[in-house]
């Protein structure tokens with residue numbers, strides 16, 4: 001079963017801006033999709049809708065593989081990494097990664113092993129007690145990835161996650177995400193402006209176009225990337 005099915009989804013903001021119009025996209029389990037397109041074409045809006053973070057104006061969206069809550073939204077299966085790491089400065093790395101579990105009512109003692117595992121996934125096992133201000137931009141981003149992974153989501157959504165970082169850090173983080181994808185069963189949707197990045201990372205490139213915001217082209221890259 002697919003993870004997400006968007007059928008002719010439109011999104012008109014209360015400001016009157018039409019961000020999406022008739023966007024259809026089916027996300028199959030195990031894919032690494034790059035969502036590519038110019039600024040303002042609706043990539044972030046599409047990602048937020050896929051995450052269940054925004055209501056839609058018309059069309060239909062389903063999460064056939066997820067548990068659905070009383071509001072009709074998927075529960076717990078989706079991790080989100082934003083361009084800004086948005087860490088709580090007064091909490092340690094451990095405390096920041098604990099947050100999504102805390103929100104689900106899981107005690108710190110119960111959460112400990114999962115947090116340790118998530119930190120190890122991004123090579124931050126030695127930084128659990130550090131505060132965000134002590135970390136580089138790349139490390140903060142890795143904390144943000146650990147926080148997204150700690151609930152063990154099936155789907156990881158990344159909205160231009162490394163755009164603010166230098167080239168070398170960005171390349172390292174891209175390799176980390178690729179390794180994560182290859183070694184776990186996770187499905188990834190990665191929003192980027194970079195054609196290079198999309199070809200390097202993904203096994204499917206979905207190109208969006210503005211006015212109206214919808215899928216313009218959809219390329220499978222079946223030979224370029226396989227799981228180990």
Ligand code: ADP
Nearest residue numbers: 011012013014015016017040044053054055056
């Ligand atoms: P909705 O129509 O879904 O209720 P709103 O129009 O109320 O959404 O906007 C939600 C939030 O996004 C508001 O805080 C608003 O200030 C902010 N916002 C408004 N315009 C833009 C924009 N062009 N890009 C990004 N954020 C915006």
Ligand code: ADP
Nearest residue numbers: 013015017019038039040041042043044045046
């Ligand atoms: P992208 O991620 O491709 O740059 P966005 O999804 O952020 O595109 O934005 C698509 C369009 O919707 C843009 O015209 C943007 O200004 C507008 N927009 C995004 N968020 C909001 C909002 N909350 N309120 C009003 N307009 C918005």
